[in-house]
Amino acid sequence: MTPQPDIVLKAFESTKVVPVFYHDDPEVCCDVMRACYEGGIRVFEFTNRGENARQNFARLRDLKTTTMPDLYLGIGTIKSAADAKLFTDMGADFIVSPIVDPETGSYCKSQNIFWVPGCMTPSEIAVAEKNGAMLVKLFPGSTLGPGFVKAIKPLFPTTRFMPTGGVEPEQSNLQTWFDAGVVCVGMGSNLLSKSTIDNKDWKGLSAKVTQTFAYIRALQ
Numbered sequence: 001m002t003p004q005p006d007i008v009l010k011a012f013e014s015t016k017v018v019p020v021f022y023h024d025d026p027e028v029c030c031d032v033m034r035a036c037y038e039g040g041i042r043v044f045e046f047t048n049r050g051e052n053a054r055q056n057f058a059r060l061r062d063l064k065t066t067t068m069p070d071l072y073l074g075i076g077t078i079k080s081a082a083d084a085k086l087f088t089d090m091g092a093d094f095i096v097s098p099i100v101d102p103e104t105g106s107y108c109k110s111q112n113i114f115w116v117p118g119c120m121t122p123s124e125i126a127v128a129e130k131n132g133a134m135l136v137k138l139f140p141g142s143t144l145g146p147g148f149v150k151a152i153k154p155l156f157p158t159t160r161f162m163p164t165g166g167v168e169p170e171q172s173n174l175q176t177w178f179d180a181g182v183v184c185v186g187m188g189s190n191l192l193s194k195s196t197i198d199n200k201d202w203k204g205l206s207a208k209v210t211q212t213f214a215y216i217r218a219l220q
Helices: 007-013 026-039 052-069 081-089 102-108 123-128 141-153 170-178 194-199 202-219
Strands: 015-022 044-045 072-076 094-096 112-114 135-138 160-163 186-188
Touching: 007 044, 007 072, 007 112, 007 123, 015 026, 015 202, 026 044, 026 052, 026 072, 026 202, 044 052, 052 072, 052 081, 081 094, 102 112, 102 170, 112 135, 123 141, 135 141, 135 186, 141 160, 141 170, 160 186, 194 202
Parallel strands: 015 044, 015 186, 044 072, 072 094, 094 112, 135 160
Antiparallel strands: none
16 A cells, blocks of 8 residues: 555655665665665665666565565656556555656645655746645756755745755765755765675665764754
C-alpha cells in the first residue's frame, strides 16, 4: 500500500538528505541503497534514467521490503502520468519529476501519492502548488542558489523546498541551504561519487552519509 502523502513529507523533513541515484547494474544499485541506509538515510530516490530502470527498481523494491521496511523508496525523472502509474503500480512510495507536469500531478493527487515536481521559477512553483505539491524540488540547485530560496519563501509560505543538483556534503554549503529555509536536500554525484561507485567502497559511502548527517545536526 502506498503511504499517505503527509507521512512521506514528514520522512523527507526528518531525513533531510535524499540520495538521487541510477546505475545499470542491479547489484550496484542494491549495494548503494544498502550503504546509504546503513549511514542513516530513510528516503531514497532511484531515477528513471536508463534502460534497466524498471527491473532495477523492482530489485530495490524487493530489497527494501525484506530488509529496510522503514525506508521510503521513490522514483525520479518521471515526466508523464503513465510513467508515474507504472512505477507506483510497482511499489514506488513517491514520485519526483524534473518538471511541473499537471497531468502527473493530477494522477498522483487522485491516487493519494506524494509528488515532488521540479521547478525553476515562481510561476512553476505556483503551478505546482495548484496541482497539489507540498514539496517542490528546486532544480538545478547549482544555478538557483540559496538566495533564490530566501527570495521566494515569503511568496509560498506553506510550500517546502528541496534543492537538487549542486548541493555539496560539506558543512558550509549545507548551512547556506538550510539557513535559506529548505527542509531537505537532494544529492547525486556529490554524495554518491563516481570513484566511490567504481571502487565499490560501500563502507566509505556509509561513512560519508553519516558525516553528512553530523554536519546537518551541527546546524540545529
